[in-house]
Amino acid sequence: ETGVTQTPRHLVMGMTNKKSLKCEQHLGHNAMYWYKQSAKKPLELMFVYSLEERVENNSVPSRFSPECPNSSHLFLHLHTLQPEDSALYLCASSTGRGAAANEKLFFGSGTQLSVL
Amino acid sequence: GENVEQHPSTLSVQEGDSAVIKCTYSDSASNYFPWYKQELGKRPQLIIDIRSNVGEKKDQRIAVTLNKTAKHFSLHITETQPEDSAVYFCAASIGYGNNRLAFGKGNQVVVIP
Numbered sequence: 493e494t495g496v497t498q499t500p501r502h503l504v505m506g507m508t509n510k511k512s513l514k515c516e517q518h519l520g521h522n523a524m525y526w527y528k529q530s531a532k533k534p535l536e537l538m539f540v541y542s543l544e545e546r547v548e549n550n551s552v553p554s555r556f557s558p559e560c561p562n563s564s565h566l567f568l569h570l571h572t573l574q575p576e577d578s579a580l581y582l583c584a585s586s587t588g589r590g591a592a593a594n595e596k597l598f599f600g601s602g603t604q605l606s607v608l
Numbered sequence: 609g610e611n612v613e614q615h616p617s618t619l620s621v622q623e624g625d626s627a628v629i630k631c632t633y634s635d636s637a638s639n640y641f642p643w644y645k646q647e648l649g650k651r652p653q654l655i656i657d658i659r660s661n662v663g664e665k666k667d668q669r670i671a672v673t674l675n676k677t678a679k680h681f682s683l684h685i686t687e688t689q690p691e692d693s694a695v696y697f698c699a700a701s702i703g704y705g706n707n708r709l710a711f712g713k714g715n716q717v718v719v720i721p
Contacts, residue, residue, distance in 0.1 A: 496651075534612065534710070535652070535697060535711040536700075537708065543641065548708070563679040594701065596642075597644075599652045601650070
C-alpha cells in the first residue's frame with residue numbers, strides 16, 4: 493500500500509444522483525490531486541489542493557465539486573453527471589508545499605465510476 | 609498547451625528482450641520528465657524520472673534518455689520479465705514555472721513468456 497486510500501472502489505450512479513468520492517492519505521503530504529483516467533486518453537488533472545487551498549481548477553465542469561477539509565482528506569462531490577463522465581477517478585498526493593510538477597505522485601487505487 | 613505523444617501504443621516483446629517506448633513533447637521550456645507504470649487493476653507508480661540538465665538516467669534494468677533538441681525522451685527496459693507487462697505513462701512538466709504535468713496516453717507493454 494502506498495498510503496493513499498480511496499473509497500468506494502466502484503460506484504454506479506444515475507444521472508440524477510448525488511454521490512461523493514473520498515480520498516485519505518497517511519503520508520503527511522501537503523498536496524492532493526484528483527485525476528480522471530479514461531480509456532485511451534491521457535491522465536487528466538482535475539483539481540489540485542496545496543495546504544488545503546485549491547490552486548487550480550482545470551476547467552472541469554461544475555458538476556464536479558472538490559472539497560479538502562484538511563491536508564489528509566480530499567472529496568469529490570458528484571451531481572447530475574453525464575454518461576461521458578464514466579471513468580476511473582484517481583486521487584494522488586505529493587510532498588512539498590507548492591504542488592510542483594517535479595514532486596513524486598503517490599496514487600490511490602481509484603474509484604471506477606459508471607454513470608447510467 | 610503541452611502536447612505529449614507516446615509511441616507505439618502497444619508493444620509486445622519476448623521475455624528477455626529489450627523494450628523501448630518513445631515520448632515526444634511540444635513545449636521547449638519543459639524541464640522534468642517522469643515515467644509511471646500502471647499494472648492491470650493497480651495504481652500508477654513512478655518508476656524513473658529525468659530532468660532537463662541530464663541526458664540519461666539508469667536504475668537497474670530501466671533507463672531513460674532525453675534529447676532536448678528533438679524534444680523526445682525514451683524509456684528503455686532491458687531483459688524484460690513478465691512483471692514488466694503494464695501500461696507505461698510518460699509526462700512532461702508544463703505551465704508557468706513548470707509547475708504541472710501533462711501526461712501521454714500510455715503504452716501497453718506485453719512481455720511474452
